[in-house]
Amino acid sequence: MEKLSFINKIIYAVNVVVATLLVLSLVLPYLPPKTFSVLSVLNLGVSFLVFVNALFFVYWLIKLKKQMILSLTVLLIGYFTFGSLYKFSSSKKIESPENIKIMNYNVRLFNLYEWLPEKGIETKIVDFIKTESPDVLSVQEYHPHQNINLSFFKYKYEHLSGKKTKYGQAIFSKYPIINSGSVEFPDTPNNAIYADIVKGKDTMRIYNIHLESLRINTKVESLKNENSERLFKRIGTTFKMQQFQTELFLMHKKQCHYKMVICGDFNNTAFSYVYRKIKGDLNDTFKEAGNGFGRTHDFKYFPLRIDFIFADDAFSVNGFKTYNKHYSDHYPIMTTLSLAD
Structure with missing residues (x-):
């Protein structure tokens, strides 16, 4: 100095x-x-x-x-x-008739309360999903909107709460669902759901997790107007809830012996305790086959990746894509998997 x-x-x-x-x-x-x-x-x-x-x-x-x-x-x-925040390699993409496309999307109630001023957001989301044609769709903040028609999926499991407005998580599938259920998180509408899906001779479990929300407006202007001490305390409380929810989920996951894919909105980053615990020895499909920052949340000043798809070693990761569709405060992601030989 x-x-x-x-x-x-x-x-x-x-x-x-x-x-x-x-x-x-x-x-x-x-x-x-x-x-x-x-x-x-x-x-x-x-x-x-x-x-x-x-x-x-x-x-x-x-x-x-x-x-x-x-x-x-x-x-x-x-x-x-x-690892690096930014993946410089081009997206991995392997075409195979055995591929399974799995999409994760927090749809923010299909814009029910018109957070986005654009009209017809709900039908645009459905049209987008139909065009991309995932085999399995994991949805957070799902709402059975009257204009929503996802009948191109033959099977579904949804878990909804709320009195006047029903909302929650859902899993849609083109393959038969033989078993499904929910991992309840106390004192919150958030939870984890699962569906056991049969493709050919294989049964796989799809988990859809929605961890506790930060419940803050992530626009910088709003953050500036909030008392920093109160903001930090509230986020800290949320992270403690997320840890408890993660512990409940992991106890449930431990009892499953099927091939497994975990999707979800963790409301936390890849540098968090809950990410590390839930991922465990699974593969982060973005890291395996994605590129760029992989941002999944609409935050203006730096990229936030808080939505994930993990797959166990029974699957080969043949592709990954983050979409730039601004129909929600989250961006959809999709991975392409095949059962490893």
């Missing part, structure tokens, strides 16, 4: 803080939110912290200062721990 100007000393001090926050956020997936609920908020900002540390690294590199080592070190730690 002896050769830095006063301004650069201030810049480096900020650099140290941001680097420390990034290191903390990389450790948090291994720590239960019940113990570190407030700190767990950092999970949501990992992509932002990576970007800022990259800017600091470039700044010190241009100036040929050894201070660049700090951000470079934490960026390397993050890369070797969790």
Whole structure:
């Protein structure tokens, strides 16, 4: 620090803080939110912290200062721990008559309350799904809207709650569903549902998880107007609920011996405790066959990937796509799987 100007000393001090926050956020997936609920908020900002540390690294590199080592070190730690935020490889796509296309989509009640000013959103969602023609569709925030016709799926299981407005989760399938049910989460409309689907001689279980929502407006203007202490406390409480919901789900999952695919809106990122626990030794299909940032939530300032499809080793991951269809506050994702030989 002896050769830095006063301004650069201030810049480096900020650099140290941001680097420390990034290191903390990389450790948090291994720590239960019940113990570190407030700190767990950092999970949501990992992509932002990576970007800022990259800017600091470039700044010190241009100036040929050894201070660049700090951000470079934490960026390397993050890369070797969790991989790159951005997948540079082109999407993997293998065509096969045995392929199974599975889509996950939080449809936000098909725009029932007109969050988006555009008319006919519900029919556009249905038309999109029909065009992409998934074999299995996992839906969060499903609502049996009068204009919704998904009859091109022969089989379905839905689990709805609410008195005046019915909503919940649903699984649609072109293959027979022989068993289905729900993993109930207490004191919330969120839950996990499952359907056992038969394709040929194989039976597979599809889980559809919707973990507790943050219940905040993720537009930056709204966040600025909310008391930061109250906001952090509320998010921390939500993350503790997500941990409890994850524990309930994992107890149920442990009893299943079928080939398995887990879909869902986790309301948390790939740098979170709940992501790490639910994924376990399953394959994240985006990491296996996707590209880009893989963002699944409409947040203006940096990409958030909070919707996932995991598959166990019984499946080969032959493709993955994130769609840029703005019919909800989430973007649909679809993976193409085949049963491994």
